[in-house]
Amino acid sequence: MGDYLDGEKLNEVALADQFQVSRTPLREALQGLRATGLVELIPNRGAFVRRPSMTRLVEMFEMMGQLEAWCVSLATRRITGAQRIYLRQAARDCEAALAEGRHDAYYAANNRLHRTIYEASGNEFLAEETQRLLERLHPFRRRQLDVTGRLQQSMREHSAILDAMDLGDADRAAELMRGHINTLGDTYYQYINLVEDRRSSGT
Amino acid sequence: MGDYLDGEKLNEVALADQFQVSRTPLREALQGLRATGLVELIPNRGAFVRRPSMTRLVEMFEMMGQLEAWCVSLATRRITGAQRIYLRQAARDCEAALAEGRHDAYYAANNRLHRTIYEASGNEFLAEETQRLLERLHPFRRRQLDVTGRLQQSMREHSAILDAMDLGDADRAAELMRGHINTLGDTYYQYINLVEDRRSSGT
DNA sequence: ATTTTTATTTTTGTACACAATTCGTATCCG
DNA sequence: CGGATACGAATTGTGTACAAAAATAAAAAT
Secondary structure (H helix, E strand, O other): OOOOOOOOEEOHHHHHHHOOOOHHHHHHHHHHHHHHOOEEEEOOOEEEEOOOOHHHHHHHHHHHHHHHHHHHHHHHHHOOHHHHHHHHHHHHHHHHHHHOOOHHHHHHHHHHHHHHHHHHOOOHHHHHHHHHHHHHHHHHOOHHHHOHHHHHHHHHHHHHHHHHHHOOOHHHHHHHHHHHHHHHHHHHHHHHHHHHHHHHOOO | OOOOOOOOEEOHHHHHHHOOOOHHHHHHHHHHHHHHOOEEEEOOOEEEEOOOOHHHHHHHHHHHHHHHHHHHHHHHHHOOHHHHHHHHHHHHHHHHHHHOOOHHHHHHHHHHHHHHHHHHOOOHHHHHHHHHHHHHHHHHOOHHHHOHHHHHHHHHHHHHHHHHHHOOOHHHHHHHHHHHHHHHHHHHHHHHHHHHHHHHOOO
16 A cells, blocks of 8 residues: 555455445545545546656645745735744744654644644635645655754744744745745655656566 | 525435435535535535635635736746747637627637646646636636626737737736736626625525 | 457446434423 | 433435446457
8 A cells, every 4th residue: 555556547346345445435535535636537437546747746846835935925914923923833843843853743843833824824715725735745755854954954944934024024935935845845856756766666 | 506505504315306316426526526615525414515705715816816927927938839829829719709799709718828828837737726726716707707898908918918928028927917817806706796795685 | 360349247337225423302300 | 491311303424236338358250
């Protein structure tokens, strides 16, 4: 599980058997997965896995950077005092989690920070869509974030973004955020390359 | 049909009866509608219609404008010669359709023009997501586009955008596109106001 | 030998039945 | 009278059976 090939056909009975459910709820789940873009459903033909290519992941991260940049740009102008405090707290939580080596706690705090920025944008729809894309990208992030140097650099970027927001410099905050997401993306690509290599070697 | 209230509960058997199908395919269809945001599915509770509020539509159009602006900005730099010709042709098709009063043909040509810009962005993922948002917004566009003055203004905006693209002025093209989408949005809001008034008067 | 047609098997699509959960109502208790 | 509780009805969740379509294999024709 986890390493499906790109155009691979998914057999309903086999999957239902694997997950110990009948075909009815499984088919509904497939409809849900279609929305996330992970599978493609062709009428009377079945479900096919859609593993994003390297270039598509680059595109997705490019868009993620753009959306986050837009969020932070709007948030710089619209953020409330309470949200500002909450952001700094999340940043401190990130540092504390990293110092204690609690990587899952870091992940949670980091998520809290980004999500708060989405919400502070004042555009709820934008916030939801950005969150949705983040979740779509989620399956492609792995251990590589645990490289401590990268995490510390990431936190410095957080601080710089929050500083720019405090100064009311929306453009600078947006530009910093774009860079932040792009470097994130870069580390993901390494993982993808690994996966594609493994696949082409026929494992 | 067509005028569901916002939080309205959808009964599966009633809907299945209405569409002359059994509950099984209906539930799968609901899962699909969930992706579009038109219905919300709560486990063990059922499906509820999610008619976007006025403010949410404003948000959606704001995002649409931003995405289209980004598309056109990228497209200005990456567009191919063939796409440039195709764009101008679509613009001419718009004019011809309007002159002949063929509003559905205008709609098709207009769609072709915008879609070509999405594709010319060179970011396939961005293109698909923008198209998806356009389709989500689609149920909320109605006759008001048929006001001839608006359509002619819209075509002038098209020309200006294509001109800016030809000049390689990405920022200007983006700004013009943002304005183009926003005025579109404005006319939609009128329709929404109508709907909400009608609803509150209890029809 | 290649292509077309036909038959068989597999797989998807849908209806239906029953289980599990929630909702509405009435009853009981404080 | 207000609120908790218990019962019955309605609704959602899931397994299974069968129909429809596609994929595969076999046979026939060119």
